[in-house]
Amino acid sequence: MTDPFLVSRLPKFPEPLYELLNVAHNRPFSLLFANYSWFLGLAGGVALVWVLTARGRGRRDPVHQLTMPLAVVTIIAGFLNVLAEVRQPGRLYTGYLYGWNEWDTAVIKYGIILLPLFLVTCWWLTFQCLDRAALEKGIAGLPKGLRPLADLVTFWSRRYDLFAQPLTYRLVLGAVTVLGLFAPLYSGVFLMYEHGVPVWNSPAQALLFIATAVTKGAAVFLLLAPLLYRLATGTRLRMTAYEPLRWLAVAGLVVSAVTWFGWMWWLGRLGTTTDQQFTALLAGPYHALALWHWEIIGLVLPLIVLATLLFRYRIATWLAAFGILWGSYAIRLLVVLGGQALNRSGAGYLDFTLEPQVIAYTGFSTIFLLGLLAALLLLPFHQLEEEG
């Protein structure tokens, strides 16, 4: 099947030419970077959903309450993946001591400050969104020696309400908006800073990562909110009130589609030789990943479901939301691995081999995420009267 959007002036790569004998280049990133980008994108997406739903039923809104724990665990999962990716993980914390001067021209020096700040903010807001009375009760029920520690961990959230004053509330919304946009943007801009990979040197992927982040931020609630709410409170959540989320997903899907196809159109017609080779790669060995996993499963089908009456069918919505999450991973995989696949010597392309270690770290980080999420769901959430 020919992809009508991928027009390359280059011939397709012949299938058997997976690895040519050539000067071997170390790849800077593996699947773990795609994981990192996906988790951070999801964190940013749910944080933006948090901002958008704040104006509704506020802190008592189930989606609103579940957002911050989700953001916390996905940011941590992202960090775990990047720790496994770098060969010298100590660099990440030494960056705080030396990074500002030593990484003078690198975007990483902003990332090492803003992403942990994002994590701390989400952690803080997790407790601010809880039922304060229940939190007070919970901490009071702890042994006396542990209460100061609990207060420290929760930033003394039982003692004040960050959202009580309109000004602080707006400041918090503004800060979360900035950090929520930065998180998905960062991994795209980070790739742009990688020298020698022309495909990455495009702002299109940064925009694409933001758009897919917003989409999956909405999708994750369409898919998981009832389950998470049930686990957190033991009560059922009616999703009818959250239909507006689908329009957020639709908007994200449209922006993603325009960005992606526009980018491919530009690369195919006006791009450099390497850009052309990238499009040839997408039309050749990476064709299935590009067409099926990203364009059809990740973009077109969810758009059809969420923008039409098919949305009324729960199973269709779930499939669409799953497709969005799946597709947003596929696009990151495409960009990260596709950019590296192009041989700098111009001969063929380098195939991607999935290493067991990478699979293991992917699995362990996901298991850790689920475990931490389960722990956070033990916190005292508000329960809406109409549920249950």
Place this chain on the structure above:
Amino acid sequence: MIDRRSFLKLCAAAGIGTGLFGYRDVFLHMVPGNDRGRKARHPVYGNGQEPEWLLDPETGRHRANPKFILRHTVDLQCHSECGLRVKIERRSGRITRILGNPYQANCRSDYLAYDMPISRTATLPGTVCARGNTGLQTVYDPYRVTVPLKRYGPRGSNRWRPISWEQLIEEVVEGGRIFADTGDPASQDLEVLGLRGLYERRHQLMDPEAPELGRRTNGLVLQGGRIKATRRAFQKRFAHAFGTVNEYEHTNTCEVSHHIATHQVYPGKHAVKPDIRGAKFLMFWGTSPGDANFPMQTLAKYVSEARAKGLRYVVVDPVLQRGGVLGDYAEWVPIRPGTDGALAIAMIRWIIENQRYHAAYLSHPNAESAEAAGELSYTDATFLVVIEAGHPLEGAYLPAEKLGLEGEHVVIGPDVEPAAAEKAETSVLDYRGTVDGMHVRSVFGLLRDSAFRYSLAQYADICGVSEDKIAALARAFTSYGRKAACEFYRGVVKHPNGFYNGLAIHMLNVLIGNLNWKGGISAGGGGYQAMSGRYDLKAMPVPKP
């Protein structure tokens, strides 16, 4: 049955515990700041290389790191022969890095003056291409051949064993049954005449029945590699002194058609180069800047700089190379392999048909006339050639003496009378007529006739470039005055018709009169004098074989 909170607690304990267990190695390496399992030398840069320069924070100046030695040398891995700065670890004597020599013109556009102290070049590094960098791998390649290898099986069996230099010299000089130990029935009993025996017979003919084969010493064939200038001079001297004419080097089997085509158009020169930084439009035929040609990195640098200042260029090549030839500043023109001559002649046809050639320049028949008009060179475009079928001079320049004129060649002057080319101030460019009873045609006229033998459509069929594209290329090429040039290399000339491809492309340069003009084609000017200096090889006569 387990309740909800217990289920969550179980999941939390299992998930966090399993996750931490899986990441134990990562955390263990993270805490001490390890780099790939070892303690990192530097907290930020890990186990990256220690710099060869040390910055003195008090003076702000660099000084050499005593742990390393820097040596300047020349990269012989390709013909460009770029300068290298090689970083050698003093303790081990091993090369740890190869950089460009910033004093060498290939390695920096703004290469440094020789009198600049080396310590000031710490922040002014020279560049070196990917192949230059891989010199490190070449030097330490475990399969690098560092001793003579001798065949010990039948020919083609690819079985070799190392021998000593002494054995090599002994066998080559003294000869004998030197293949006795090979076990090859075809050659083990072969009695080889060594260099000594051959030289002793230097006065004998190789074959009395075929004296054109010369003396016995022609039996020595010396095939060098990519050797140039000084090394070539020594090879030539040795071969000629020994008495053999069979002395070759790389070029004989490589781009000789390029050199001959160039020599035919620009006598005495075997290579011309465009003035990239002054040009407004360039055509690269069979070579893409940044991918091929030499000096490769210099061409790439100059093109990069020039296109930022408005240079447009076209790469004519069957293969789309990676030199960034797409975009608004460059264009790739795919062509059928080996048909570059057809495209060039098609462009010539269009240029002549549309009178886009530099007629004034081409009309100057001698250096004085050209110089008086402010030109830098002249051509034979107006020289008359005999085209009388069956005439003994058919295809040759009409000699001036044939008409009783004082000079060597004949042109048609402004009064439409024959005149000596060397004396005429100007001449008729496109002439066909009869002179002294002989049909003659000007050189330019012959080029025109040749180009007009086929239509643009026919040329397009041959080369696979459309008529419109041919016309567009010809129009573009003739739209920038003399600030345009054609450069070609192996992709064009390494075909049976390579010489003619090259000749046709050179003609494009000639038609716009760009020789030695800023932005045009340059026939050399300066450069490194390899044959003089420490050893004045020019002053040493080369013996005749």
